[in-house]
Amino acid sequence: MDTQNYEYFYDWVFTHLNIQLDAYKEKQLRRRIFTIMKQSGAQTLEEYAALIHLDKGVRQKFLDYITINVTEFFRNRDLFDNFERLLQTKLSKRFDSISIWSAACSIGAEPYSLAMIMKRNNLPLKQAILATDIDETILDRAKQGIFRENEVKNLSIIDRDKYFVEKDNRFELDETIKKMVHFKKHDLILDTYEKNFHVIVCRNVTIYFKNETKEDIYRRMSASLVTGGLLFTGATETIYQPEQYGLKKVASFIYEKVD
Structure with missing residues (x-):
């Protein structure tokens, strides 16, 4: 016992x-x-x-x-493909520049994935992608931009060759992508949320929280999005009744702010 x-x-x-x-x-x-x-x-x-x-x-x-720092570049690649398509067809036509927050970013694979998407589609960022996590040590590692082979396994050969240099079985990220991301300590439960984001990516973290905590996070994230902005969640994080947060589902695990 x-x-x-x-x-x-x-x-x-x-x-x-x-x-x-x-x-x-x-x-x-x-x-x-x-x-x-x-x-x-x-x-x-x-x-x-x-x-x-x-x-x-x-x-x-x-x-x-x-x-729980488990992450990799383009985790659930098909979902990222859908997200990239929505950036091209919806957000780029609606907004002159895009503001992005990658919440619970861990070692940085996710915000750096977003930076690659923005770069290859020539989509203008309003400012550097905000990448936050509660763990300062993991943020220090994220800033270094050095990754293990299993963390870059979902990258295309083109992206790996273009944006990384391999050294001693480690993959070092190009400075042009690193400079597109700003890392900052942030607690999703206790800290205030910044406003006016066009995209919030928060994947594979709310599954660990109680329902009332999860609901509060989604409510606050919706309030941080502009109308027409997108919330991208993890592959096990379906938001049931998204309308209660002022959201509507536009693709698997991707939701649009509607009011």
Whole structure:
């Protein structure tokens, strides 16, 4: 029987790390916390909190494990193809320039994918693509623009040769694409959202949140979109009754702001 004091730990994490764990789905989260706690050698969550406080390495492992940094370029390629087509047929005809936010961007593969789409279609950005994540260490890695082979597997040979240099089984991104993205720390649950985006991409993150948290995120993202803007979600993140958020479905996992 699991007798760990999760309420104490959630409060401690919020106070010391400013992360609201009770917004996550409970069973999945507790399983993940228990696993990473055992790996640290701690027997109780009180011991684990003390370790996180004292040891930067333990703290970073906890953050990496909880925030789930799994990503790759053009993840679910068919969905990205649909998204690119909508950029060409809808947004480029409606707006002179496009403002994009890539939320929960992890190591940067997603916002850099968006930058490649914008570049090859000669679509003007209003400003650099905003790419945000809660994990500052992962943002530092994203800024470097260096990726493993499995992270670039969905790239076409043309894009890989055009935008990357291979060095020691790592793929280093071209500066022209890197300069199209601005990285910034942001918490989807606790922080305010910027406004007037034409595109918001938030994929494969809300599946970890409770329904009320997920609904609040979609509501706030819709408010951050201009009318006619697009919200692009992950391949397991269907928004049921999108009209309650002022959205309508225009393709699989892509929604348009309608009011």
